[in-house]
Amino acid sequence: RKEVEQDPGPFNVPEGATVAFNCTYSNSASQSFFWYRQDCRKEPKLLMSVYSSGNEDGRFTAQLNRASQYISLLIRDSKLSDSATYLCAAPTQGGKLIFGQGTELSVKP
């Protein structure tokens, strides 16, 4: 099992749609998780951190399921500007941050 694995993309959705990405992790001792957004030819930028059961920020909700070892990112009312690649990240037992392969989202008019 990969240390961090994400839903394969791309996700193509219309504006206004709700879309959800999942990310599974293998280190059951991980305490913190992160969703990053990466625009084309840009650096990853932190979108949300998840430390307990979940976190909400406007249209974005991140949830953590420790029993099944996955985190999810829900985007409501998708905007064209949400088009990007979304990376999840989780720390390993050695303390380094492992990133998933990313899920590409394309929001169409």
Added chain:
Amino acid sequence: DTAVSQTPKYLVTQMGNDKSIKCEQNLGHDTMYWYKQDSKKFLKIMFSYNNKELIINETVPNRFSPKSPDKAHLNLHINSLELGDSAVYFCASSVLLAGAKETQYFGPGTRLLVL
């Protein structure tokens, strides 16, 4: 004002050359990293330094040598560049928050193309 900055932004060079990439952060963070993102978009950690000391050294060819003159700077020197070194190299920094809640901030990346 960029929190984590890298130079150069683009680097095009011939195989066999030696090149360096520089990274600086003004966030006061203790830990800095080098990541490599290949054409398939996988973001993989290469090195991590904490207060100028190497703490993570992934399976990276020894042609890659990081150097941290102080905790605000982490440079990456690459000897004898190969075609497979072509990628985007990101520097990042972080601070360990209470409860091991560490957030990393990335620089804009250096796009290296080896011809």
